[in-house]
Amino acid sequence: GAGVSQSPSNKVTEKGKDVELRCDPISGHTALYWYRQRLGQGLEFLIYFQGNSAPDKSGLPSDRFSAERTGESVSTLTIQRTQQEDSAVYLCASSLGQGTNIQYFGAGTRLSVL
Amino acid sequence: GEDVEQSLFLSVREGDSSVINCTYTDSSSTYLYWYKQEPGAGLQLLTYIFSNMDMKQDQRLTVLLNKKDKHLSLRIADTQTGDSAIYFCAETPDDYKLSFGAGTTVTVRA
Numbered sequence: 771g772a773g774v775s776q777s778p779s780n781k782v783t784e785k786g787k788d789v790e791l792r793c794d795p796i797s798g799h800t801a802l803y804w805y806r807q808r809l810g811q812g813l814e815f816l817i818y819f820q821g822n823s824a825p826d827k828s829g830l831p832s833d834r835f836s837a838e839r840t841g842e843s844v845s846t847l848t849i850q851r852t853q854q855e856d857s858a859v860y861l862c863a864s865s866l867g868q869g870t871n872i873q874y875f876g877a878g879t880r881l882s883v884l
Numbered sequence: 885g886e887d888v889e890q891s892l893f894l895s896v897r898e899g900d901s902s903v904i905n906c907t908y909t910d911s912s913s914t915y916l917y918w919y920k921q922e923p924g925a926g927l928q929l930l931t932y933i934f935s936n937m938d939m940k941q942d943q944r945l946t947v948l949l950n951k952k953d954k955h956l957s958l959r960i961a962d963t964q965t966g967d968s969a970i971y972f973c974a975e976t977p978d979d980y981k982l983s984f985g986a987g988t989t990v991t992v993r994a
Contacts, residue, residue, distance in 0.1 A: 774926075801980060812888070812972060812984035813927075820980070829981075861926060865980075870915055873982060875926035 774876035795864030888985035906973030
């Protein structure tokens with residue numbers, strides 16, 4: 771696609787439910803990143819995928835968070851048993867994975883946990 | 885806490901220059917970036933600078949880098965209402981993930 775696409779753009783869920791967020795990166799980008807942005811704050815790194823290498827999961831805040839990526843295409847971020855503190859905007863980015871490695875961001879998914 | 889620090893707010897009159905400052909911690913960052921976020925939107929890359937440069941100019945944008953003090957600034961000349969947004973400074977503490985500041989909210993007043 772022309773840019774990074776994320777869906778849904780907004781998600782409202784009840785505490786305790788599971789949610790899945792989707793990211794479709796720019797075609798040809800081997801690297802994909804998930805970040806979390808809490809209200810009024812900067813972005814926190816969550817997870818990084820590069821090609822077929824093992825992902826860097828060092829930013830995932832708890833074992834309720836997981837992410838998958840099939841090859842160099844779509845990624846899903848799953849949050850199990852959501853809590854109110856999970857409310858945030860979840861941003862996905864992709865990059866060529868080399869050189870200046872500029873990351874291009876999607877518009878994000880705004881998650882609200884009631 | 886965050887390793888990248890920025891002032892939180894900046895108010896500037898239309899037509900004046902804006903200067904947004906940032907300090908970072910990782911001297912090994914190869915590139916440093918400025919991103920812009922408009923309400924309800926994702927982050928848009930504005931510009932970046934390679935760590936062996938001390939200045940980069942791109943139309944109305946000027947980036948200054950002081951590696952000794954780990955200080956980065958973004959100057960926007962002739963600030964317009966469309967420049968109202970949150971501006972994020974980011975460093976690369978390793979080869980890939982970005983470490984962001986909390987963002988500077990720039991408000992342009994007529």
